[in-house]
Amino acid sequence: MISHQLFNDGTRQWYYFGRDPNKPDTLIDTNQYLVVTNGEGLLLDPGGLETFPAVVSILSKEIELSKIKLIFASHQDPDIISSLSLWNGLLPGVDVYVSWLWSTFIPHFGGGQALKSVPDEGMTFNIGGTNDLTLIPAHYLHSSGNFSLYDPRAHILFSGDIGAALLPPGESKFFVEDFHQHTQYMTGFHRRWMPSNQAKMKWIQRVRDLKVNLMCPQHGSIFRDQDVIRFLDWFEELDVGSASK
Ligand SMILES: [Fe+2]
Numbered sequence: 001m002i003s004h005q006l007f008n009d010g011t012r013q014w015y016y017f018g019r020d021p022n023k024p025d026t027l028i029d030t031n032q033y034l035v036v037t038n039g040e041g042l043l044l045d046p047g048g049l050e051t052f053p054a055v056v057s058i059l060s061k062e063i064e065l066s067k068i069k070l071i072f073a074s075h076q077d078p079d080i081i082s083s084l085s086l087w088n089g090l091l092p093g094v095d096v097y098v099s100w101l102w103s104t105f106i107p108h109f110g111g112g113q114a115l116k117s118v119p120d121e122g123m124t125f126n127i128g129g130t131n132d133l134t135l136i137p138a139h140y141l142h143s144s145g146n147f148s149l150y151d152p153r154a155h156i157l158f159s160g161d162i163g164a165a166l167l168p169p170g171e172s173k174f175f176v177e178d179f180h181q182h183t184q185y186m187t188g189f190h191r192r193w194m195p196s197n198q199a200k201m202k203w204i205q206r207v208r209d210l211k212v213n214l215m216c217p218q219h220g221s222i223f224r225d226q227d228v229i230r231f232l233d234w235f236e237e238l239d240v241g242s243a244s245k
């Protein structure tokens with residue numbers, strides 16, 4: 001698994017973990033992110049049971065594990081949070097935040113600890129003496145209770161499954177390099193997994209109001225600068241919820 005620092009202004013750092021060459025082919029590839037503020041960590045979509053050892057191993061090179069104060073799951077899927085019981089075992093008492101819709105479903109992944117419910121309108125996280133990391137509603141994209149996370153300091157948007165690409169082996173570019181070429185890896189995914197054009201337009205409007213330098217999805221390559229705008233324009237045009245027979 002590789003590690004990549006996406007941002008550092010001295011008090012806040014963003015790290016990427018993923019692209020594990022030893023991952024079994026039976027698993028979809030996932031991107032994990034860590035935001036550190038004044039030494040305290042917020043882990044975003046920590047991943048599944050199978051990738052847990054690799055994530056812990058690489059993560060612990062960047063932060064002392066006891067400094068991870070919060071875990072956020074954008075939605076309920078196994079590739080997002082089936083590692084819950086292992087994280088609870090490793091970090092007893094860590095606060096795990098999920099949409100209130102999923103707060104009594106996700107504990108079926110185990111761990112025996114109550115989750116913190118995020119209200120539909122979103123919230124901000126208190127971490128490292130700051131409260132600017134903001135959850136933006138992204139409901140129905142693709143989960144009924146789903147959020148993106150925006151960092152107004154780093155101008156980074158963690159977008160979960162929005163912007164996800166299913167990259168073939170050998171095409172796993174870290175950043176999107178050729179947007180037009182990249183759309184072939186996103187079109188089927190978004191048409192099938194995103195059920196609502198109305199929800200899509202609401203999210204796009206919210207994101208267009210933000211300054212976003214990096215848009216970081218949970219699968220596939222990261223979008224930079226103008227490619228973020230290209231993605232929003234492409235997504236706006238795409239008729240979603242229309243791919244099934
Ligand atoms: Fe998902």
Ligand SMILES: [Fe+2]
Nearest residue numbers: 077079161218
């Ligand atoms: Fe996913």
